[in-house]
Amino acid sequence: MRVPFFDADPMGVVHHANYLRYFENARIEWFRRRGLTWAIFTGSDLSVAVVESQVFYRSPARFDDLLLLDVTLVELQRLSMKFSYAAHEQSEGRLIVEATTLHACVGSNMKLKKIPASIREALLVPEQAGQREPNG
Amino acid sequence: MRVPFFDADPMGVVHHANYLRYFENARIEWFRRRGLTWAIFTGSDLSVAVVESQVFYRSPARFDDLLLLDVTLVELQRLSMKFSYAAHEQSEGRLIVEATTLHACVGSNMKLKKIPASIREALLVPEQAGQREPNG
């Protein structure tokens, strides 16, 4: 992804709150490549909530930088899943940010729910070649 | 309102797309003072959609500036309503932005609906003293 102008602050660097947005986009794309889209939740009493996030800001990114975002599923429990992320600046390979997010399945009443087997299986299938989308 | 750090861009001035957000906050507050909150739409097949917006950027605002936002209902038709806005910088009174937005009532199918009489009446009642909220 290319850093948008409006995400850089008066110091000229990406405002720190934006990285959780970049990583969400990357995570949604990661889900999509495993066949898991927003549509599977429509009509179900289930959604995936963010429970915790931790971000380490290693070096600044600037407007117009190209960032490479990596997503890894690092833990899959009965009730939760944890992802780790890294963002690198493309031209020099410089590490920009590392992060983790912890997620839980919840019902519309915000009570915890067991992660359904169908989702669990999809999460564990390795990404297939050719599923990468043009702007992914 | 005070301009947040994250709304200023690398040129040090408020990014232009933010003013539509500021004016929406001001408009929602304007509605609230007339007893019209989000709750009145809950469960109804009705919402208010933005149809058109026009913004004139007169001079730049910067991080930490205090802005005064004015909202005026300038037109109330059977199917639409139009608001105008002005943002001034508080300390010098400098005009920052002027704008208008046009709104229509729509059903969940996004078809136009007549503005209900109850809403129409509330819109035309003058704002009452003492309804201003602390951070309004």
Added chain:
Amino acid sequence: MRVPFFDADPMGVVHHANYLRYFENARIEWFRRRGLTWAIFTGSDLSVAVVESQVFYRSPARFDDLLLLDVTLVELQRLSMKFSYAAHEQSEGRLIVEATTLHACVGSNMKLKKIPASIREALLVPEQAGQREPNG
């Protein structure tokens, strides 16, 4: 571009203030394909300010929609330039938003400046094939 989750509001549709951001990204990309990047302004007492914007919201876009953004330079004056935009939803070709923005060159004192000849020439050169970037 794919609509991010965080750009959709509680009505499930893209919040109207986001389109000015999408169009800015598209305009910056349009400039880049003509060799005009942020770097040309660095160290110069010159920047391009948004003077006016007008947006017509034709139909709603939703989270995960793919949007195609078109940018056209419609006017190039001595002191200003005007762009028009359209956003279409990719799968059905539905028109989502149309817009125009008016821009002026300003110095660091925010006074108007003539658009430099070098920029004017670059603006009028047609886009070249093969300059499209992977995620453009």
Added chain:
Amino acid sequence: MRVPFFDADPMGVVHHANYLRYFENARIEWFRRRGLTWAIFTGSDLSVAVVESQVFYRSPARFDDLLLLDVTLVELQRLSMKFSYAAHEQSEGRLIVEATTLHACVGSNMKLKKIPASIREALLVPEQAGQREPNG
């Protein structure tokens, strides 16, 4: 603060990335009450960078909720300072989010710098009554 419409996502709850923005606003206000504004950095080769953030999302907030934000300086080292935060929903007192952020002073070359004595002293002075601003 009142939760803006545009900060709520299609699930109707505040998008998790927004809390780092709310806490930044609260922290800047916390600094201001101790006489530390952006102006003290202007012209100096010094700024305060976010090094790490951790957020625990305890329960969802919704559009139009009033949130109370607490800021506490929990650690002041030679090179870094750590703040903790809590956001509560006002009407029920429900805990929404807890967080910490770690900050360091850096020069324009992004190298670490010792926190200047003048800033260190201001940080340790207790907040004075009557300094609260109207919309703070």
